[in-house]
Amino acid sequence: xxxxxxxxxxxxxxxxxxxxxxxxxxxxxxxxxxxxxxxxxxxxxxxxxxxxxxxxxxxxxxxxxxxxxxxxxxxxxxxxxxxxxxxxxxxxxxxxxxxxxxxxxxxxxxxxxxxxxxxxxxxxxxxxxxxxxxxxxxxxxxxxxxxxxxxxxxxxxxxxxxxxxxxxxxxxxxxxxxxxxxxxxxxxxxxxxxxxxxxxxxxxxxxxxxxxxxxxxxxxxxxxxxxxxxxxxxxxxxxxxxxxxxxxxxxxxxxxxxxxxxxxxxxxxxxxxxxxxxxxxxxxxx
Amino acid sequence: xxxxxxxxxxxxxxxxxxxxxxxxxxxxxxxxxxxxxxxxxxxxxxxxxxxxxxxxxxxxxxxxxxxxxxxxxxxxxxxxxxxxxxxxxxxxxxxxxxxxxxxxxxxxxxxxxxxxxxxxxxxxxxxxxxxxxxxxxxxxxxxxxxxxxxxxxxxxxxxxxxxxxxxxxxxxxxxxxxxxxxxxxxxxxxxxxxxxxxxxxxxxxxxxxxxxxxxxxxxxxxxxxxxxxxxxxxxxxxxxxxxxxxxxxxxxxxxxxxxxxxxxxxxxxxxxxxxxxxxxxxxxxxxxxxxxxxxxxxxxxxxxxxxxxxxxxx
Numbered sequence: 374x375x376x377x378x379x380x381x382x383x384x385x386x387x388x389x390x391x392x393x394x395x396x397x398x399x400x401x402x403x404x405x406x407x408x409x410x411x412x413x414x415x416x417x418x419x420x421x422x423x424x425x426x427x428x429x430x431x432x433x434x435x436x437x438x439x440x441x442x443x444x445x446x447x448x449x450x451x452x453x454x455x456x457x458x459x460x461x462x463x464x465x466x467x468x469x470x471x472x473x474x475x476x477x478x479x480x481x482x483x484x485x486x487x488x489x490x491x492x493x494x495x496x497x498x499x500x501x502x503x504x505x506x507x508x509x510x511x512x513x514x515x516x517x518x519x520x521x522x523x524x525x526x527x528x529x530x531x532x533x534x535x536x537x538x539x540x541x542x543x544x545x546x547x548x549x550x551x552x553x554x555x556x557x558x559x560x561x562x563x564x565x566x567x568x569x570x571x572x573x574x575x576x577x578x579x580x581x582x583x584x585x586x587x588x589x590x591x592x593x594x595x596x597x598x599x600x601x602x603x604x605x606x607x608x609x610x611x612x613x614x615x616x617x618x619x620x621x622x623x624x625x626x627x628x629x630x631x632x633x634x635x636x637x638x639x640x641x642x643x644x645x646x647x648x649x650x651x652x653x654x655x656x657x658x659x
Numbered sequence: 660x661x662x663x664x665x666x667x668x669x670x671x672x673x674x675x676x677x678x679x680x681x682x683x684x685x686x687x688x689x690x691x692x693x694x695x696x697x698x699x700x701x702x703x704x705x706x707x708x709x710x711x712x713x714x715x716x717x718x719x720x721x722x723x724x725x726x727x728x729x730x731x732x733x734x735x736x737x738x739x740x741x742x743x744x745x746x747x748x749x750x751x752x753x754x755x756x757x758x759x760x761x762x763x764x765x766x767x768x769x770x771x772x773x774x775x776x777x778x779x780x781x782x783x784x785x786x787x788x789x790x791x792x793x794x795x796x797x798x799x800x801x802x803x804x805x806x807x808x809x810x811x812x813x814x815x816x817x818x819x820x821x822x823x824x825x826x827x828x829x830x831x832x833x834x835x836x837x838x839x840x841x842x843x844x845x846x847x848x849x850x851x852x853x854x855x856x857x858x859x860x861x862x863x864x865x866x867x868x869x870x871x872x873x874x875x876x877x878x879x880x881x882x883x884x885x886x887x888x889x890x891x892x893x894x895x896x897x898x899x900x901x902x903x904x905x906x907x908x909x910x911x912x913x914x915x916x917x918x919x920x921x922x923x924x925x926x927x928x929x930x931x932x933x934x935x936x937x938x939x940x941x942x943x944x945x946x947x948x949x950x951x952x953x954x955x956x957x958x959x960x961x962x963x964x965x966x967x968x969x970x971x972x973x
Contacts, residue, residue, distance in 0.1 A: 501670075502677045505949045507911030510929075514945070517933035518685050590800065597802050598915050602930065621808065621919070625821075628812040635805035642800035 403647025410641055414461040423454035425611040434627040444629035446619060452630060455611040456637050462606065463613045464641070466523070467592050470530035471585060474592075478535035479581045482542025487550060487569045493543075500536045508533045512595050516604040526605050530596060534588050541584050545577035583656045586649035590642035597638045613637050667960070671953045676728075678949050679942060683724050686938055692716060693740045693936040714740055727942065736946070737939035739932075746943040749928060754947055757917070757924035759829065759836075761909045764844050768851035768905060773898065775852065776859025781886075783864055791856060798853025804915045807846035814842070826923050843916045850912065851905050858901050859894070866890045896967050903959035907952050 394401040413420055423441075429449035437444045443452035485496040503511065515529035549555060550573070558568045599605040600614015601621065608615050613634045620630030694710045711717045715726065730737055736746035779791035815821045822839050829836040866872065867890060875885045914926025921927070925944050932940035 498674070498677065501674045502681055505674050505678045505952060506945075507907050507948070507952065509911040510914060510945075510948060513914065513930065514682060514685070514933070517930065519689055594802050598804060601802075601804050602915065602918060617802075617805065624808050624811060625815060628808075631805065631808050632812075635802060635808070638802050638805065639797075639800045642802075643796060646796055646800060 397651055399647045400651035403644045403651070406640060406644035407648060410460060410464070410644065413457055414464050417458045417461060421451070421454045421457045423451040425450065425455040425458040426609055427451070434623065434630075436627075437629050443633040444627065446616075446630050447623055447627070450609075452616070452633055455616050456613065456633050459611040459613045459616060459634070460637070462610060463593070463596065463638075466527060466606070466612070467530065467589065467596050470527045470596075471534065471589060471592050473527070473531035474533070474535045474588075475538050475581055475585050477531065478538025479542045479577075481535075482539040482544075483546045483569060483574060483577060485539070486543035486546030487565075487573060496539070497543075500539050503532065504536045508591075509595055509598055512599050513602065513604060516599055521604045521607060523606055526596070526599060529599070530592055533595060534592060537588060538581060538584060541580050542577055545580050546573050549573045549576050579656060583649070583652050586645065586652050589649065590645040593638060593642055593645070597635075664960075667957070671957065675946070675949050675953060679728075679731075679946060680724060682942060682945055683727070683938075684720070686936075686941065687720050687723075691936065693938065696936055697741075727939075731946070736943035739937055739940050741932075741935045741937045741940075746939045749940060750925070750943045750947050753923060753925045753928040753944070755828075756826070756922055757910070757913050757926065760840060760843060760847070760913050760916070760922070760924065761906065763840065764847045764851060764909050764913075765902070765906055767844060767848035768855050768909075769902065771848065772852035772855025773859050775856040776861075777863055779856065779860040780863035780867065783867075788860075791860070795853045795857040795860075798849050799857070801850065803846055803850050803912050804919050806849060807842060807916055807919050810842050810846055822920070824921070826921070839920075839922070843913075843920045843922065847909060847912050847916055851909060854908070855901065855905060859898060862894045862897050863890060866893050869893075896963060899962050899966060900959055903955045906955050910948065910951060 390401070393404075427450060429445070432441075432445050432449040433447055435441055435445045435449075441451050441453060443456060446452055446455070481496055481500075485493045506514065512529045512533050515532060516525050519525040519528070546569075554572060555568060558572060563571075596605060597614040597617065600612055601617045603618050605614045605618075606612035608619055616634040617631055617638075620627070620634070623630055692711075693714065694707050694716065697710065698707055708717070715723055718726075727737065734747075736750060738745055739749060742749070775791050775794070779788045782788045811821070822842055823835055826839060827835045872885060872889055875889055876882060913924060914929065916922070917924040917926040918930060925948065928940065929944040929948075931937075932944060
């Protein structure tokens with residue numbers, strides 16, 4: 374073997390990163406931003422020493438400066454600190470809700486597609502009802518009627534895109550059913566639930582995971598919109614949507630109150646979208 | 660074909676019925692109704708009970724739903740509990756505002772998005788394509804209300820102009836009406852143009868790589884002709900389908916934009932009715948939203964049959 378082909382592990386990592394930047398610049402950019410955002414969400418204290426809750430009325434509505442990078446809000450809280458600490462709250466609500474949505478929608482979809490018959494009819498009808506509302510309106514109905522509490526927000530966000538997971542899983546299960554391995558498993562006497570759990574689910578999994586990434590930026594936007602309407606996480610909790618909601622009354626006097634949390638939503642959506650697209654491309658080409 | 664259409668129509672009606680039932684049950688499953696909101700701390704039991712009886716809230720839920728449904732079938736959406744005005748009138752007025760915003764936004768999104776998508780596809784892999792794709796992804800990432808806020812800040816600081824505060828219908832003054840609507844439509848339109856452009860680019864690019872296109876070009880058919888006769892014709896169907904999807908997206912986005920720009924459309928009506936627990940208005944507004952989405956889907960289906968002879972014959 375040639376000496377030059379033997380490389381250290383970090384060297385290999387740098388190499389593959391370089392290759393990715395060249396071949397898929399979008400994916401590389403998305404992953405880089407996403408990594409930064411995840412770091413902020415995990416260790417907010419590393420990025421700011423200010424508190425997201427400390428009120429200082431004497432320093433209210435200050436424009437961005439060296440002391441307050443993103444300015445301060447109407448009661449003098451540091452917006453930079455609020456956006457930084459809001460990262461974890463906003464993203465974990467979205468990630469958690471979407472996870473619940475994938476579990477519920479995926480399971481129901483698999484059952485519906487695998488067993489067919491009246492199970493499929495009933496579940497399909499139920500999903501059609503949810504789909505008859507535009508997603509954001511469904512979110513508004515649920516949080517508006519049940520009341521603006523975080524638990525209701527999570528419930529609403531997990532219902533909004535459940536039908537999408539349902540449809541993907543259902544279609545996936547239906548296409549797997551006819552394949553030889555299912556027939557083989559049946560002829561071996563393995564019972565239906567086991568086939569569904571062990572074999573079909575495993576094959577449908579990549580589709581659901583890809584959909585999770587595709588829907589993440591969309592759920593983030595809905596979460597922010599509900600927060601903006603006052604139906605999401607309630608202040609003083611530093612959620613991105615809640616910060617935006619507080620800023621809207623001061624938009625012409627202190628636009629920085631809205632500019633930066635909105636940019637945070639934009640950057641997070643952008644990175645998730647870039648990664649999701651690249652993932653979709655790979656699944657499609659398989 | 661007509662049989663399948665009738666079947667679809669029935670399915671849609673059933674879905675709308677179930678959707679209204681879902682909302683009905685959801686609203687009555689939470690504590691606190693319009694009466695307790697009206698009376699606040701002041702209410703005594705007798706007065707509250709009398710009011711509940713007046714609104715029919717003392718009846719069992721299934722009877723309330725049944726009565727409401729009976730009314731709706733007669734074309735009556737009831738009377739607003741907080742304003743005493745017929746719901747049909749309130750919803751109708753609000754719907755016109757939302758419809759105006761929605762249709763103009765769709766027009767803007769189509770006129771901007773479709774050409775952008777085609778230009779990007781023709782220049783696949785070139786800098787222009789990258790530029791347009793960057794616009795697409797940025798447009799899709801920006802929250803629509805935030806774009807609206809930033810546009811508001813932008814025009815007021817650069818042009819020292821801000822839209823009139825009181826809404827004026829187009830029948831009163833078209834120019835003032837459009838002045839009010841320009842920012843909401845721009846913020847919604849930008850997002851949807853990005854979505855449209857991305858979709859069109861994807862479809863045109865995949866059409867350009869088809870065998871029949873390569874064959875036509877190899878046969879010596881002028882590229883321009885290939886584009887208009889072969890590619891565009893095949894891409895038209897998904898573009899029309901997508902138009903319906905965009906319209907439904909706009910219907911959702913309008914709700915947020917209306918509350919931001921204080922426009923008296925369906926979204927604002929819905930939000931305020933939910934807040935005051937004005938059940939008949941909530942039901943009425945949602946019925947219109949669901950019905951609109953269904954009509955759009957049906958219209959897409961019909962157009963689809965008209966453009967694509969393959970669907971017609973099957």
